Amino acid sequence: MRDAALHGTYKVQALDRAFAVLDLLGESDVPLGLAQVASSLQLHKSTAHRFLMVLERHHMVERTVGGKFRLGLRLFEYGNRAIEQYDLRDRAQPHLRKLVAETNETAHLCILEQAHIIYLDKIEPMRSVRMITRVGASNPVHCTSVGKAILAFLPEERIADVIRRTRFERFTNRTITTPEALRTEIEKTKRRGYAVDDEELEEGLRCIAVPVLDAQRQPVAAVSVSGPSFRVTAQKLPAIANCLLQCVRGISLDMGFVAKQRAAVTALRAG
Template sequence: MSQTVDRAVRSLLFIADGPRSVRDVAQHLDVHPTTALRILQTLHSWRLVDKRADGDYRLGATILDLGQRALESLDLRDVAAPFMQKLGDATNETVHLAILENQNVVYIDKVDSRRPVRMYSRVGIVAPLHCTGVAKAILAFVPPAQQRRLVESTDLHAFTPHTLTTPESLLADLAAARERGYAIDDEEHELGIRCVSAPILYADGNVAGSVSVSVSTARINYEKLLAFVGPLLDAAHGISRELGHRRR
């Protein structure tokens, strides 16, 4: 590996955590300040770093542009596929991937359980916003104003006796989901089907989609379903990490 390139990359990663002085970078790289200055001047010439009025350096506009281009080149299905497969292998249950598209949550990928389970979901169809795990995981993590707008524009139709059919009950459920980090569909859309779902986040914290595990109540009780939350969150965090999100 080129020592110069290595030092430049290490400098960028160091500055990504906050503005740094020439001396800070020199100490981090264990080099003389003049060497650190030459590296920073080169990075500055490419607008990979900017120099602040106090002399410290921060990430520059070119980094932001590259990051945006990287995100635009990613296909969520491709990024999520290995994590979904691992989650399916770990649980031996059906795994879904969904996104918010305009005012609808749409299933965009699915890993089927090796056990035959009849359920509504299939790739390309819309998931009801108020009673499916994939939709509630997304709704729970969108900005509050958008969340309320989506809830108020949704027909809170009762698919089963367990469906939440008032804005107040749904908003309370979404707040609980956000607090614990995952959503639950407890036979709210289909009798005999339960689901846990977690959000997938972009680098800026906005919601990219959600991933879920769906089970038959005939085989998996509520307590066993919750045992799948760990692998589910591992998958959601892994996909989010690939999209540039850093957990805080």
């Protein structure tokens, strides 16, 4: 009986380590060698090699020509399937389409994953100049309006964890590159209720975002409007923000978040 319990514990530890390998490769901007994986995860090289071989066999990891390792395409397939099955995306689509009709700019629905945002959905207007993004892709939180919108409404411990994971890579001369500057931007976002990416990820591109909050007022996603800075001007931001607020309220209502909030208030008053 004891041997069976130990065997089960080993299997759980093995799964934890396998996911740690995937997390490490996912956080790295470049493929990693066996020694780098072993050192980063404090594993013996033979142990790290064994995990990498299993993951490679299942196409979760692939080896480059130079013998280093990166995430495999099977994870991309799983990611796409997960996005397709995500209920939030289906519920949000009518509201995103209405938002695009109102603003005539590109709308995105995004979620937070560690220190990156993932694009769950994208609706585009019929215009020649549009934002080039794809569903399933990711970008850092520190230089995106959706990232900052979600961060601003997270509990402090979550904010600190995301900032600790962020590399603060510079993309333009406007990119936020320090934790202090990001915290200042988070405070601005809290005060005004929306976040702005002012050509911080790509020159000539301006984005504005508002979080989708659940019944506990925690962000589960964010919706953004993006467009060239000559169209999405600073003067237009408040009006676009109002459209975004209506959009996320509609999503929250369809997801049942608003109804849950009202029920909780009613129960509290009754007590």
